[in-house]
Each structure stands twice: as structure tokens, then as C-alpha cells.
Amino acid sequence: MFTAVRTVMVFADDPExxxxxxxxxxxxEVRLEVDDGRVYAWLDVSGIELGFHPADETRNPRGGSPVVYWAVDHVDAVRTRLLDAGCTHHRGPIEAEPGRKICQLTDPFGTIFGIDGPESTSA
Incomplete structure (x- = not known):
């Protein structure tokens, strides 16, 4: 049935x-599309399309999407980089299983996402 994640859609007040x-x-790089004054933006990240769609309180409210966990090489190092870039702590980090950590952060636009990978602090 499911073979892989194809697209992750984020609903944002300012997609661009x-x-x-x-x-x-x-x-x-960012790819932009403007349709009837509404901006849609896309990134390609490791074979996954990361899309940013205008939030719509009726159909697609900001933050109304599932939490997506991105695989990373070193949870602690990536978490620090994202916090330094403007994200805020949401949950964790926790040890999901021996040698594997997960945590959730909130980007500067209110989208919650997770990172998942080894707990090593080296980069």
C-alpha cells in the first residue's frame, strides 16, 4: 500500500x-508558484517534496498537519543547529530505543516537526 513519503505539506500564513x-x-533552492495571488513554495529534500501551502482556516489551518520526523545523522547536533536558526523546543529529546533519539521542534512559523536518529553529539 504505502511505499514511501512523496510529499510533506506545511500550511503556513506566509508560505514563501x-x-x-x-x-x-x-x-x-525554493521553487515558487503564484496562482491568483496565492504563493505556493516547494523544496526538494532527499527525494521528498516539501511544500508550503497558504493556510486556510476552513480547509487547511496552520499547524493542522501531522508531525513528520526527519531522519538525521546526529540528533543533538541537528537539534542545536535548528534551535540556533530560530526553532523552539517542543518535546524531547527522548531515547526511542537504545542508541536512537527523537525530539520535536517548532519552526519560526508554528509548524511542529520531529528529528530522529543516533544520539551522538558529534557532527
Whole structure:
């Protein structure tokens, strides 16, 4: 049934600003589309399309999406980098199993996301 994550959609008050922040953190390019004055933005991250869609309180409220966990090489180092870039702590870090940590952060635009990987603090 499911084979892989194809797209992660974030609903944001300012999709372009949100996408540009993520692009700077992930060192990638932003693709923009403007349709009837509404901006849609996309990044390609490790084969996954990360989309930023205008929030709509009726159909797609900001923060109304599931929490997506991104695989990382070193949870502690990546968490520190994201906090320094403007994210805030949400939950964790916790040891999900021996040698594996997970935690949740909130980006500067209110989207909660997770990181998952080894607990090593080395980069």
C-alpha cells in the first residue's frame, strides 16, 4: 500500500517566507508558484517534496498537519543547529530505543516537526 513519503505539506500564513527559511537551513533552492495571488513554495529534500501551502482556516489551518520526523545523522547536533536558526523546543529529546533519539521542534512559523536518529553529539 504505502511505499514511501512523496510529499510533506506545511500550511503556513506566509508560505514563501517559511520556505525560504527552511531552504536556508537545508541549503537548497525554493521553487515558487503564484496562482491568483496565492504563493505556493516547494523544496526538494532527499527525494521528498516539501511544500508550503497558504493556510486556510476552513480547509487547511496552520499547524493542522501531522508531525513528520526527519531522519538525521546526529540528533543533538541537528537539534542545536535548528534551535540556533530560530526553532523552539517542543518535546524531547527522548531515547526511542537504545542508541536512537527523537525530539520535536517548532519552526519560526508554528509548524511542529520531529528529528530522529543516533544520539551522538558529534557532527
Amino acid at each position: 517566507k517559511c520556505a525560504r527559511w527552511w531552504a536556508s537551513v537545508l541549503d537548497t
